[in-house]
Amino acid sequence: MSRVDLDAFRADTRAWLEDNAPASLRGRPGDMFHGTWGGRRGDFESDDHRVWLERMAARGWTAPTWPAEYGGGGLSRKEAAVLAEELKRLKLPAPLIGFGLVMIGPTLLQFGTEAQKRQHLPGIIKGEIRWCQGYSEPGSGSDLASLQTSAVRDGEQYVINGQKIWTSYAEKSDWIFCLVRTDPGARKQEGISFILVDMASPGVTTKPIKLISGASPFCEVFFDDVRAEARDVIGGVNAGWTVAKALLQHERTMVGEVFARSVLGGQQELLALARAAGLGPPEGSLEAPLVRDRIAQSAMDERAFMLTVQRLQDNARAGQPPGPESSILKVYGTELNQRRRQLAVEIAGADGLGWSGDAYDDGALGLTRDWLRSRGNTIEGGTSEIQLNIIAKRVLGLPDAGGAA
Amino acid sequence: MNLALTDEQKLIRDTAKDMLRKDGARRLRRLRDAAPDARFSRELWAEMGELGWLGLTIPEAHGGAGLGLAELALVLEELGRGLGPEPVGAALLLGAGAIDAAGSEAQKARFLPRLATGEALATLAWQEGPHRPAPGIPCMTVAEAQPGGGYRLTGEKREVVAGANADVLIVSARVGGDPEPRLFLVEAGATGLTREALDRVDAHPVARVALAGVEVGEDAALPGVAALGGVLDRATIGLAAEMLGGMAAALEMTLAWLRERRQFGVPIGSFQALQHRAARAFVELELTRSVVMAAARTADQAGVPAKALAQAASLAKARASDAFALIADEAVQMHGGIGMTDEHDVGLYLKRARVAAQSYGDAAWHRDRWARLAGY
Known part of the structure; x- marks a missing residue:
């Protein structure tokens, strides 16, 4: 597609979004785990969320790159990137999230028969089946x-x-x-x-x-x-193991990218906590040098991780798709999130230890719960140890315990 | 910013690979043992000059290739894989870099073409204490303006890369009460200039330089002000690229050993305790590659703000310092007894990792700067 066509697509997309995206949803981008999940018993946060899903699904833009014959958007990668940019410009949430779109859908596209694709993909795209x-x-x-x-x-x-x-x-x-x-x-x-x-x-x-x-x-x-x-x-x-492994690799990339987004803004969150806890003045240098160093370390690790996510995506676009290297994102992203959640609780001090009740505000209770929840990050979706096994054997070529490579 | 290599960049990398991979760290050992005064190979230097590498980032108008740090980083990475002591980074990013950033057109025309061919070697003498100083610490070397014009330079500089080998030294010195030092060109034969080559643990060329009232002309002063920070940031990114190559080679050497070395009747690389440590080292390596590539591309952006360049350099150097030290330590440990012998190359990586980690600001220095730039 030529530059001119792409510019025309952008103009059309922008105009359509201006006309069709409900005003109440602008400026509320959401994330992979917070949004409209759809399904037979799907509940919508508001009527505007329902309208947003229906309008986007009618164009196939809940699954922009899937073939139009199954109800997808049929967009090229470049067009899909333009759509994503335009959604971001208006800070709009994804119309639909869930494992249909990111896990079983791509698997059906890769391994499904024509009949299977026709039976199952439209329901995913319309948000009818969760x-x-x-x-x-x-x-x-x-x-x-x-x-x-x-x-x-x-x-x-x-x-x-x-x-x-x-x-x-x-x-x-x-x-x-x-x-x-x-x-x-x-x-x-x-x-x-x-x-x-x-x-x-x-x-x-x-x-x-x-x-x-x-x-x-x-x-x-x-x-x-x-x-x-x-x-x-x-x-x-x-032959299910082959399908399962392909899907798991996809899941690891997704989990890594989800964590990449979830750790964004970590520096500001930690800084605000430190200032609120009396470890520094409202502005300027923190008085606790070790806390300051750990916040900087966490922020720099976050940036390095984001750049690695970007590098793997850039390589994929250049024709070098991610292989077992995606395990890097799973290992590092989850451990980074754990370090940050623990640091947040440490910085909050006694305010990071509440379990329930009016004595703690919602933010403080969230710190405790998020820290505890983060301990599962390195277990779910393949433990860190399993990821390290994958890296050692399939990326670094180290031999199996039996001695064979 | 795109973090995938272009076809042109792949070509540069492959050329550097062909030229630098064959000898590995054995070449450094030979130079260390056989020619301790030379410290680096003048033959290889000349060859690099012929290939155009020594002018890679020098503008085309002054005889260079006019490429960016993203391209030079690929050469430095390959040089770093074999711990090559040739001061490519210092010559291009400190020496030519300072002249390019702060020099007048006449100074550039006079020096850059000779630097681009390798005919002359320039470096920068900026460090005065054992550490990179915190911001606000004044430069102690002074340049007194002389009544008849010109300056008189007095002071001592340390850890000057290729300081004993350079034909031209660019010296930072304070003029009067100015907070920022200025940069002065001092040629090798200047009266009052003494240089002492240091025998440092990594066997790379480095010197102490003393200036006892060295008199230079008016035309020795580079007119650009506040240029030192940007020059050092670019050189820091270059060093991080070299470190990336060093850690990649140390890890590959270790992986080969883990596959080859047998104990209890099996390759030791089949033990999960070692597999996981190798895998973690690989994760650190890959993250380092991302920040080094990003930093070089940031430096190449036209009109990049000083703050963005400083953040990118600190991100790259802090991570490269920690990762190279970790991987080199792990490499020696996983090699076992043989890793502790002088005969084995892995120890050379450990030594270079330590030196590089403590050059141009260590990891803690760069985290401190990151925090300061972020306002805390």
């Missing part, structure tokens, strides 16, 4: 391939029995993409299939998990003789 991820099990965490949830073929269906755990937002989701064992006799990676299951099916139950921070998006999901359609197996029977 998805969750059924990977971990009580006995299968880091050793995910040892999973035991079984799926037994019965005519055109599979009968599923077992339990998933750490399923984010399971109780609010409509469908789940699941790893199940379809061949118990095969080598553990080779007997796994990737299947899509309607959460409204009889036999599916969910139970929320409470974390040390007092709340959580996580659930357990139980399957008791749940019937799923054989046509909803993605990537072929017993």
Whole structure:
């Protein structure tokens, strides 16, 4: 696409957004975890949020680069970048967020059959179906391939029995993409299939998990003789591990980028806390030199991390897609966030230790909860140790414990 | 700012690779042991001059290639991989850099073409104490204006890179009560100038320089004011690029050893305790690469504000200092006993990492400056 065409696209996009983006949403950009999740039971923060989703979805701009034949925007990467810039210019929130758009959708585009894409992608794009991820099990965490949830073929269906755990937002989701064992006799990676299951099916139950921070998006999901359609197996029977790994790599990049955004502005937050806690005057140099040094260290680490996210994106645009290097973002981004959350609590002193009650304001309580929640960052989505294994073996080429490279 | 390499940059990197990778740190060892007075290879220097590397960032109007720090950084990274002691960074970013930033057109025309070919070598003498001074500490070297015109320079400078080898020294000195020092050209044969080459742990060329009433003409004063900060920031970014190469090579050497060395009947690289430490070193390396590339590109932006350049330089140098020291320490530890021997190259990386970390401001200095620039 020529420069001129791109400029025309920008002008049209800008005009359309000016006409169609509800005024109440401008200046409220939101993030990956705060916004409209959609779904059959989706609740909208306001009517304007509903209108915003409907208008954007009608153009396919909830999934700008997906093919138009499935309801996507059909935009080139350059056009999508222009759209993102124009949304940013008006500080507009994404019309729709969720795992459909960032996890199962891209996986279907990569591995799905034509029929599967036609069945499932439009519902994601319109925000009608909310998805969750059924990977971990009580006995299968880091050793995910040892999973035991079984799926037994019965005519055109599979009968599923077992339990998933750490399923984010399971109780609010409509469908789940699941790893199940379809061949118990095969080598553990080779007997796994990737299947899509309607959460409204009889036999599916969910139970929320409470974390040390007092709340959580996580659930357990139980399957008791749940019937799923054989046509909803993605990537072929017993070939689910390949699909799962591709999706995990995608998830790691996403998690890293989410943390990149969440750590933004860390320096100002920490500084304000330090001044409020009496560690320095309202303006100018902090009086506590060690706290000052740690804030600077945290801010500089944050900047280095952001630049690394950008570098991997620039390389991807130059034709060098991210491989196992995406584990770098997961390891570093999560640990950076932990350091910052802990530093915030330390700087706040006694004000960072409240659990509940009127004696603490919401900001102070948030510090405690955020610090506790951050401890999970290096566990969920593949522990730091698993990421380091991936880097050591697949990037650095170090040998397996058996001695083979 | 784009953090992917362009085709032209890849070409420069590959040329530098071809020329500098074959010998590795063995070359530094040979220079250290066989020619302690030379400190670096004049043959290689001449070759670099012929290739145009010594004029890479010198403007085309003065005989250089007119490229940016982003391109020079690639050469410095390759030089750093083998711990090459040739003062490319100092010559281009301190010597030619100071003349380019603060010199008159006549001074540029007189010196830059000779520097671009490698015919002459210029460096900058700015440091006076064991540390990079905190802002506001005055320069102790003074330049007294002489009644008949010209200046008389008195003072002592330390850690002058290639100070004993340079044909031209650019000396920072205070004039009267001015808060910012001015820069003066002092040629190698000047009366009252003494230079003592130091035998430093990294075996790179560095000297102490004393100026006992060195008299220079009016035309020795560079007219530009407040130029020193920007020159040092660019040189700091160049050093960080060199350090990036050093840490990459130290890590690769260590990975090769982890694959090769066998204990308990298996390669020690199959042990998870070592795998994770190697992986963490790699994470630090990759983050360092990002900040070095970003800093060089920031420096290349036309009219970049001094504050943005200083922040980018501090970000790059603080991280490069910590990462190189970490990776070099880990490299020696993972090599085990052989890593402690003088015979093995890994120790050379440990020594250079320490020197580089403490040059142009250590990590703490740069974090302090970052905080000050951010208003706290």
